Amino acid sequence: MDITLFLFQLMNGVQYGLLLFLIASGLTLVFGVMGILNLAHGSMYMVGAYLAYYFVNTTGSFGVAAVISAIIALLLGILIERTLIIRLYRRNHLDQVLLTIGLIFVFNALQSLLWGNDPLGVTVPTWLDGAIPLTDMIEYPVYRLFVSLLCILIGIGMYLTINRTRLGMLIRAGESNRDMVECLGVNINRLYTLVFATGVALAAIAGIVSAPMVSVVPGMGEHVLIACFVVVVIGGMGSIKGAFVGALMVGIVDTFSSIMLPQLSSMMIYILMAVVLLVKPKGLFAH
Amino acid sequence: MQNKKNRLRNLVTTCATAGLISAGAAIAAEPVKVGVMLPFSGVYAALGDAGRNGLKMALQENTAQLHGRKIEFLEMDTEAKPERAPELASSLLDKDKADFIIGPVHSGVAMGMSKVLRNKDAIMIIPNAGAAAATGPLCAPNVFRTSFSSWQPSYPMGKVALDAGYKKVVTMSWNYGMGKESLDAFEESFTAGGGEIVKKILVPFPKTEFQPYITDIAATAPDAVFVFFAGGGAVKFVKDYAALGLNGKIPLLGSGFLTEGTLEAQGDSAEGILTTLHYADNLDNPANKKFRQNYQDSFGKPADIYAVQGYDAGLLIAQAINTLGGDISDRKALIQAMESSTIDSPRGKFTFSKAHNPVQDIYLRKVEHGENQVLSIAAQALEDPARGCKL
Known part of the structure; x- marks a missing residue:
């Protein structure tokens, strides 16, 4: 593999990893802060993509569609937390798994009713529809670079919010001792609602920005969910930094194994996970 | 609705x-x-x-x-x-x-x-x-x-590729029965006429992270690419292929399922793709x-x-x-x-x-303005060889 090809593949891997990070960050945030294992997280990614499809076609503008879809996702997150998740805080993980798996079925059925089962596509917004020629054969689409940049910005934003703001401090405090935070007069319920809705919105935003790059199809959420769990487990459940590092590792390993070890490529990310767990049983950055 | x-x-x-x-x-x-x-x-x-x-x-x-x-x-x-x-x-x-x-x-x-x-x-x-x-x-x-039969839509494309002057082709599909059988059928007629399969890429099903493979195809620079994908995977593949700038540089050939029920979602990125199938809308x-x-x-x-x-x-x-x-x-x-x-x-x-199994005509189609236009009959009354059948 010559150096240019290596760099292309590295770009592919990083780009895939960044997108995985965006999806996985919401999952790990909700688990870390609230102790809730949300298996329907992939469904939120799907919801984002379908909403983007719908609003791009009704408003004609990707930007407007993205904003509307993200707001709807945020509201959906609040609704789910207030009506369903709120009943789970004092229960065990099995109950959480049952409820959130149930949600997967509900969202799949809703998707099928509202949009049917044909694969749908969203066109890349014209202002991002360019490509940068890298060699005379390959070019790199501007939109994909934009998505990578967006993932990085969101990642930095999350890092700063959690580590540098009062809200972040409360989140971190709630993470280590819910009851104590409550005793100190903080409305922990409101905090939880906010965190859960943010988690949902992050997955939905990943779905929205992915929509022009992928095919919007039934079941698209389940596929990313598995990769996300690998990312979260490698990074350490609940760690945003871990999700970032884990996602890049998964993206890069998956890309290079696809080319260099095609026979093993479907296993490689799981082997990576197993190796990480052997060395660090709680993941790279677990608390 | x-x-x-x-x-x-x-x-x-x-x-x-x-x-x-x-x-x-x-x-x-x-x-x-x-x-x-x-x-x-x-x-x-x-x-x-x-x-x-x-x-x-x-x-x-x-x-x-x-x-x-x-x-x-x-x-x-x-x-x-x-x-x-x-x-x-x-x-x-x-x-x-x-x-x-x-x-x-x-x-x-x-x-x-x-x-x-x-x-x-x-x-x-x-x-x-x-x-x-x-x-x-x-x-x-x-x-x-x-x-x-999986053989029918793909076999005639080998001859189409040879007639177009393609000598070195990369084939690609998901690593499952239908995909592998389609690639084999293409290979059968393509290599029999002197063509060479320079690389065969089998992607784990149902993975749709195609970008690394397409980058690899660009580096190989074959005369053409033959693929089998269907449904959502077909949409994703065709979009990725065009996004990396290969559409128009390395001709894309496929079993007709690549552009069936997917053209609207694929949009402009499907223009020019040649496929063979036993049907076309028009x-x-x-x-x-x-x-x-x-x-x-x-x-x-x-x-x-x-x-x-x-x-x-x-x-x-x-x-x-x-x-x-x-x-x-x-x-x-x-x-x-x-x-x-x-x-x-x-x-x-x-x-x-x-x-x-149906004995049927296989059509050569080209995507033009978002439709599969029939160019010709690629194979007339094509019968599956039914290998292993004792009827």
Whole structure:
């Protein structure tokens, strides 16, 4: 593999990893802060993509569609937390798994009713529809670079919010001792609602920005969910930094194994996970 | 959406009523039981819906051929899960005593069904699954197919590629039965004519992270690329291929499923792709025009290849019942009637091979302005070699 090809593949891997990070960050945030294992997280990614499809076609503008879809996702997150998740805080993980798996079925059925089962596509917004020629054969689409940049910005934003703001401090405090935070007069319920809705919105935003790059199809959420769990487990459940590092590792390993070890490529990310767990049983950055 | 549902319901009801009225004429006649084993949920749900729509439309249009027999549909959702297939098939066969069992979409499910239904009393009609084995080593007197064998749509493309002057080709597909069989069929005719497969890429199913592979193809710089992908994967592949700038630089060839039911989602990125298939939306024949019009009116959306194949399964049943004057109790006679029928399909007339697979024309199509335009007939009356079939 010559150096240019290596760099292309590295770009592919990083780009895939960044997108995985965006999806996985919401999952790990909700688990870390609230102790809730949300298996329907992939469904939120799907919801984002379908909403983007719908609003791009009704408003004609990707930007407007993205904003509307993200707001709807945020509201959906609040609704789910207030009506369903709120009943789970004092229960065990099995109950959480049952409820959130149930949600997967509900969202799949809703998707099928509202949009049917044909694969749908969203066109890349014209202002991002360019490509940068890298060699005379390959070019790199501007939109994909934009998505990578967006993932990085969101990642930095999350890092700063959690580590540098009062809200972040409360989140971190709630993470280590819910009851104590409550005793100190903080409305922990409101905090939880906010965190859960943010988690949902992050997955939905990943779905929205992915929509022009992928095919919007039934079941698209389940596929990313598995990769996300690998990312979260490698990074350490609940760690945003871990999700970032884990996602890049998964993206890069998956890309290079696809080319260099095609026979093993479907296993490689799981082997990576197993190796990480052997060395660090709680993941790279677990608390 | 609501509208569509209503229309569908109307059609189904009309279908049932039409059957009921004519059954009044022949009071003694039991209904013909048609089991339907298609995926109505999961990844292939769209294909299952289309197949069912086509099947019911054919039987409704041809009530006159049924000699007063009404049709009773028994529907099972396979969810495209192979492990569920034997149980569902057994239930339709033993409990419901179905006369015909139509299904499935997915080749894995076809294997499970075939295991249970081969050489049994019910007639199995496959309206999609292309697995070579179903009309190859596993062929049986009571198993018919109204779709295609995996070999059929891909084999003619080898010659098309050679005629275009391509010598070195990269092939790519998901690593599963249908994909591998399609690549093999292409390779068979392409290498026989002196072409060379410089790289064969098999992607784990159902992974759609195609970018690394496409980067690799660009580095290999072949004369052309031949792929098998369908549905959502086809959309993603074609978009990735164009996004990395390869569309227009390295010609993309494919089994026709690459651009079936996916063109709207693929948009501009599909322009110029060449594919071979046993159907194209704008085929210029009366059966196709009538079929497309009726389908659009009944279901509120354009028909696709899966609807055609389901429709032809319905035509096959109606025609066989007609030939036998409504009495299908003699299974030998029924099979004989089916074997010798010529189906006036929207894809053009076709007959059945000894292995009960369609002997059909394969069309060469090119995507132009978001449509599969027929360029020529790539192979006339192409018959699957049915390797391993002893019928």
